[in-house]
Amino acid sequence: MSRLFLLLTFPVLFDFTFSITFYLPVNLRKCLREEIHKDVLVTGEYEVSEQPNAKNNLKITDSSGHILYSKEDASKGKFAFTTEDYDMFEVCFESKSPLGTGRVTDQLVNLDMKHGVEAKNYEEIAKVEKLKPLEVELRRLEDLSESIVNDFAYMKKREEEMRDTDESTNIRVLYFSIFSLCCLIGLATWQVFYLRRFFKAKKLIE
Secondary structure (H helix, E strand, O other), rough: OOOOOOOOOOEOOOOOOEEEEEEEEEOOHHHHHEEOOOOOOOEEEEEEEOOOOOEEEEEEEEOOOOOEEEOOOOOOEEEEEEOOOOOEEEEEEEEEEOOOOOOOOOEEEEEEEEEEEHHHHHHHHHHHOOOHHHHHHHHHHHHHHHHHHHHHHHHHHHHHHHHHHHHHHHHHHHHHHHHHHHHHHHHHHHHHHHHHHHHHOOOOOO
């Protein structure tokens, strides 16, 4: 079966919401990839236009191939999961039809995804914990502040890792340069002695 991949990468450093609409040809597969931090709530809502003689499958996996959400004959619905580690996640829609390509109209796919604070249902939290509107807003701001602090901590960690990598690379380059210089000096010295012996053998020099 022929497959087509639509790969879009969204590195998520802050709480994020995105909506995308695309056409899904029959018997093809389109995927979206996204980098998401650890312990982040992800929610999504999707809708695929109806098409007789065509079925759609939805699958969400991480980089290790673990299935986080899977739905056969997915036409409309919602999904939610919490990330266990910083990873690349893939959302794939696949259309299948026995009629073959060209005989079935492309299907329209609408996908809305939210992460972190944007994914939380604060209205439901307010009902469960009996919070006042001001308390709900304070809770949302508290979560948002915590998320931003965590994001900056992560970026600082990445900066330290990159700095360590740069320093390690610089050291390797230095050692390689010293080794190359020693090789050149050794080669030049050998050439001088070799040419000296050659010219002496030819009695061109004393």
